[in-house]
Amino acid sequence: MYLKKISILGLIVWCVLSCKHKPHVNEPPNLLFILTDQHRRSSLSFLNEDPVHTPNIDKLAKEGVFFNRAVSNHPLCSPYRAMLMTGKYPLSNGVVENCNSANTPYGNFLKKEENCFSDILVSNGYSAGYVGKWHLDGPPSTPPGVKKVWDTWCPPENRHGFSYWYAYGTHNRHNNPYYWDTNGSVKDTIFINQWSPEHEAEIIMKYIDNAERQREKDKPFALFWSINPPHTPFNQVPKKYRKRYEGMDFKSVLNRPNVEYTDNYSWKKGDNGVDARLNQAPDYFACVDGVDDQIGRVIKHLKEAGLYENTIIVFSADHGEMLGSHGLMHKNVWFREAMDIPLIVHFPKSISAKTDDLLFSVPDYMPTILGLMGLGDKLPSDVEGKDYSKVFFDKPVERPTKQLYFGTNPMVPDLGARGFRTFQYTFSVVKNDKGEKFYYLFNDQEDPYQMKNIWGENPAVDKQMEEELAALLKSMNDPW
Incomplete structure (x- = not known):
């Protein structure tokens, strides 16, 4: 009986020591x-x-x-x-x-x-x-x-x-x-x-x-x-x-x-x-x-x-x-x-x-x-x-197809830059205080270091980028 108590006590001590830092399941x-x-x-x-x-x-x-x-x-x-x-x-x-x-x-x-x-x-x-x-x-x-x-x-x-x-x-x-x-x-x-x-x-x-x-x-x-x-x-x-x-x-x-x-x-x-x-x-x-x-x-x-x-x-x-x-x-x-x-x-x-x-x-x-x-x-x-x-x-899950790029200041939130990133492209447009826009488009798959701005080379792609950006900004109530 005495030995049985010792073994039970040892088991308890072992459990305390070995389980001390283990989290509970829930x-x-x-x-x-x-x-x-x-x-x-x-x-x-x-x-x-x-x-x-x-x-x-x-x-x-x-x-x-x-x-x-x-x-x-x-x-x-x-x-x-x-x-x-x-x-x-x-x-x-x-x-x-x-x-x-x-x-x-x-x-x-x-x-x-x-x-x-x-x-x-x-x-x-x-x-x-x-x-x-x-x-x-x-x-x-x-x-x-x-x-x-x-x-x-x-x-x-x-x-x-x-x-x-x-x-x-x-x-x-x-x-x-x-x-x-x-x-x-x-x-x-x-x-x-x-x-x-x-x-x-x-x-x-x-x-x-x-x-x-x-x-x-x-x-x-x-x-x-x-x-x-x-x-x-x-x-x-x-x-x-x-x-x-x-x-x-x-x-x-x-x-x-x-x-x-x-x-x-x-x-x-x-x-x-x-x-x-x-x-x-x-x-x-x-x-x-x-x-x-x-x-x-x-x-x-x-x-x-x-x-x-x-x-x-x-x-x-x-x-x-x-x-x-x-x-x-x-x-x-x-x-x-x-x-x-x-x-x-x-x-x-x-x-x-x-x-x-x-x-x-x-x-x-x-x-x-x-x-x-x-x-x-x-x-x-x-x-x-x-x-x-x-x-x-x-x-x-419904995986996103693009990521917003946003850059402006609080004094003129409708100016600055907007754009997005997809698996293939990075697209950005910068609007200055005169309302002039400057476009940047990079094919990240072919040009991972973004060394060539391809805006203007393919009108169909350019149009697609502009339309997708307009839809994205409209969905976010962006005054830009």
């Missing part, structure tokens, strides 16, 4: 949504395009679902974030340009009354946190001619359900960032002397441990981590990540055939006659490597905490980076280097690894991830994105 999944800033799709090392080293992100892609046709429909910081949070396109959510004091009078900020991604999660039992760059609030207005104000404190009533907050509006101080925490006022700025992704990774790990009661322990968590690098300034990156690029200049690392070093730049030239920031191309890739390293630290910590198996990890970026392609720098254009972004959804507990060529748009993120989490029926009626969560389980 336990709601946690969510870790990671987005980097200005991280183009080609800067994933498993694609063998840019000379980057991203083993941790690569592993997520290998084990998860990699959407290789994801785009940023308006390749700019604030519009992406607003589309992500609302599931709506820029004209519907009002964020058609970057949030700053010059755009605030036009309502160019995330509205308090929006029912956002985080609001839905919180109302359905999640404890939600946000770490890093927010860039969705409108600083107090400044008159024309006065220098724009970009950053602003986000009051608790504007945080859309995030009960844990360690964030800032927008700044480019990668080596000495500052933040506002959950309970701090506008005067309680926290200054840090550490590379921001490294510091934020440590904050994330503390959140995972719930060491300071950052979240309600009996609830699943939804944590959004918005990392600023590889956004400019590229050269604000630790030396340890620069070592792989020692002795390499921008011509050594920029291997895309559409890169131009000549006179297309509207920015100040450096000593070698090219954009001074283009000289920092090796640093851009060093930033990408460093960000991957910090993501790896967080993933390792999730595993150690026993939360990895039941956590959906999403990795994406707000837009890409031109880095000299077509003689351009940065973003906010329809070329692939700016529009194409990484999108990986990792949840091996429930979904099998694969690559999917769904034409994914940013407003689709919210309904699709909520669908994967079993909350697809909780979407607001005004969400414009589609729930494609069935693709994770190889079930049929």
